[in-house]
Amino acid sequence: MSSALTDLFAHPIVQAPMAGGVSVPQLVSAVAEAGGLGFLAGGYKTADGMYQEIKTLRGLTARPFGVNLFMPQPEYPGASTGSTGAAEAAPPYSAAVEVYAHQLAGEASWYDIELGDPDSGRDDGYDAKLAVLLDNPVPVVSFHFGVPSPEILDSLRRAGTFTLVTATTAEEALAVERAGADAVIVQGVEAGGHQGTHRDNPEADGAAIGLLSLVAQVRETVNLPLVAAGGLMRGSQIAAVLAAGASAAQLGTAFLATPESGAHALHKQALTNPLFVRTELTRAFSGRPARGLVNRFLREHGPYAPAAYPEVHHLTSPLRKKAAAAGDAQGMALWAGQGHRMARELPAAELVRVLADEIEVARAASLGGGASS
Incomplete structure (x- = not known):
């Protein structure tokens, strides 16, 4: 891992980008100021809307942060075309x-x-958002639903931006490495919100892999730094994925309940509501x-x-x-990971500190157990 990337992951907690108005600048800045890596969600926004959030965030913190983009969705296979190449049939x-x-x-x-x-x-304004991020570089850009071209990843690298891409299998992680990304976000089946599969295959529904198994598989497949994501709510869980080979852990549902989160009040309440x-x-x-x-x-x-x-x-x-x-x-x-009942209504900065303390306690317990056995 490069020294710059090591510095980026010096603190192991990453706040997941949650589209739909959850990952607002106030949440991202609070996480960043506490030492974690916060992410704005570029998905479902216009390019200008994303740019305005970046400007607002930069007014709140000088710490590193990231922006997440959704990859454009390919046309479905089998579309019929005429002699001119234009689609003749209904999509x-x-x-x-x-x-x-x-x-x-x-x-x-x-x-x-x-x-x-x-x-x-189908493209979520992808090209326009990339243009914004190349004209006004941010420290980190991550991608969901596929792998950008090597040319795009290289252009971001030349702009001084680190790139991360989500993978849900070891094969997808290998594609991320081959494309030239700096790190891979390893997303287990426990994760809330959308699975970041590179190709939507209905036949694979129900075949997703648990996070610890997936981290181990990906660790043996690629040489990139790994960011583990999926159902993580406590520092002890983060310590476990770090011990399994991840460089950092990405948490979404844990931050959804914070007061800085832009989630609807009913969404926050539902995380621990016994009705759900x-x-x-x-x-x-x-x-x-x-x-x-x-x-x-x-x-x-x-x-x-x-x-x-x-x-x-x-x-x-x-x-x-x-x-x-x-x-x-x-x-x-009501997007939520499998650990939703463990959500804590703490301010985001306090949650980062509590998680960091829990990581250290778990590591100390692990070392103590090893010494006495």
């Missing part, structure tokens, strides 16, 4: 999305709104596997949601927003 999977829209008609009627346009775009006893991976809200608290919407629609991201995300967006505005947690996407 693939459009029939399945239309069927799902009919199923959601009752939800739209209940909330007295129209469903969103599923064809609202478990999480599931579901396509109900976005068309891609994502872990959330099991509520009415997930139970009723999850089994029928097609593998169609971001079409389903666009389709359900008005429903999710209206449910939040109406204070209806049963209609919201």
Whole structure:
């Protein structure tokens, strides 16, 4: 690991980028000021919206931070094209999305709104956001849902930016290394929110790997620094993934409950509300596997949601927003990792310090146990 990258991970706690308004500048700055590495979420924002958040964050802290981008989603395989190369048929999977829209008609009627346009775009403004990050470099950029080209990673490196890419298998981690990223985020099945799989394969649903096993597999496959992510809520868990070979640990759900988080109040309360006893991976809200608290919407629609991201995300967006505005947690996407019941309502900076203390206690206990055995 380079000395600069070693300095970046001198503190092992990374605050995960949580799209949808959770990872606001106030949260990121609080984590950064406490010594951790905070991340803004570039996903679901315009390029200018992302830039404005970066400006705000820079006014709050001079510490290093990161920005996360969603990779553009490829057109579905098998799209028919004419002699000019232009698509002649309806977009693939459009029939399945239309069927799902009919199923959601009752939800739209209940909330007295129209469903969103599923064809609202597949690239999340990727090129425009990259242009912003190359013109105004930030310390770290991470990528979700795929691997950027070696040329893009190299251009960011020349701009002085470290690059991280999420992987959910050892094979994906190898692709990250070959592309030239500086580190890989190893995401276990326990993680809340979207699984960062490089290719959405419905046949692989349910085949995701637990974090400790995945860290061990990736550690034997690549020579990059690893950032472990998935269900981590306590310093003892962080110590375990560090002992397994990770250089740092990325936590999302643990920071979601902090007062600086931009999450809806109902979302924060649901983490420890006894009404929400478990999480599931579901396509109900976005068309891609994502872990959330099991509520009415997930139970009723999850089994029928097609593998169609971001079409389903666009389709359900008005429903999710209206449910939040109406204070209806049963209609919201309550993303959460498997450790959600261990959430603590601590200020973000205090949480970073508590986690760091817990790491040291766990390490000391491990050394003490080894000495006495």
